[in-house]
Amino acid sequence: MKKIRKNYSLEFKIxxxxxxxxxxxxxxxxxELGICKESLVNWRKHHKEGKLTKEKQISFDPVREExxxxxxxxxxxxxxxxxxxxxxxxxxSLFLFCF
Structure with missing residues (x-):
């Protein structure tokens, strides 16, 4: 059984x-928000590093898409x-069963 991963919007994370x-x-x-503590810690880390921005989400990499x-x-x-x-x-098996 696959584990379902939740995706949160950039606005929610910010x-x-x-x-x-x-x-x-x-x-x-x-x-209170119903999220994992580790996720929030990671989001804070990315925010401090400047990685939690709209520019990062919008960037389009055609090689990755392909x-x-x-x-x-x-x-x-x-x-x-x-x-x-x-x-x-x-x-x-059906064919062999018929003959």
Whole structure:
């Protein structure tokens, strides 16, 4: 079973960081917002380093996009191949059963 990863918007992250800086208590802010404490700590770290900005989110890397597209296509192709292998096995067993 795959673990579902939550994605938070950039605005939510920035507001959570500013709220935690105002209050000073990371644990209570994280619990109040319903997020993991470690996530908030990482967001604060990225914010201090200047990595939690809109420019970082908007940047477009065509090589990375192509890689993600190809990986998705490969996954779909493998799934189709596995389905066809199973179908061939089923039809072969039915054919042999008939004779």
């Amino acid at each position: 507001q959570a960081v500013s709220l935690s800086e105002q209050r000073g208590n990371i644990s209570s802010v994280a619990q 890689l993600l597209r190809l990986r998705k296509e490969l996954e779909e192709t493998k799934l189709e191949r596995d389905i066809l292998k199973k179908a061939v096995g089923i039809f072969c």
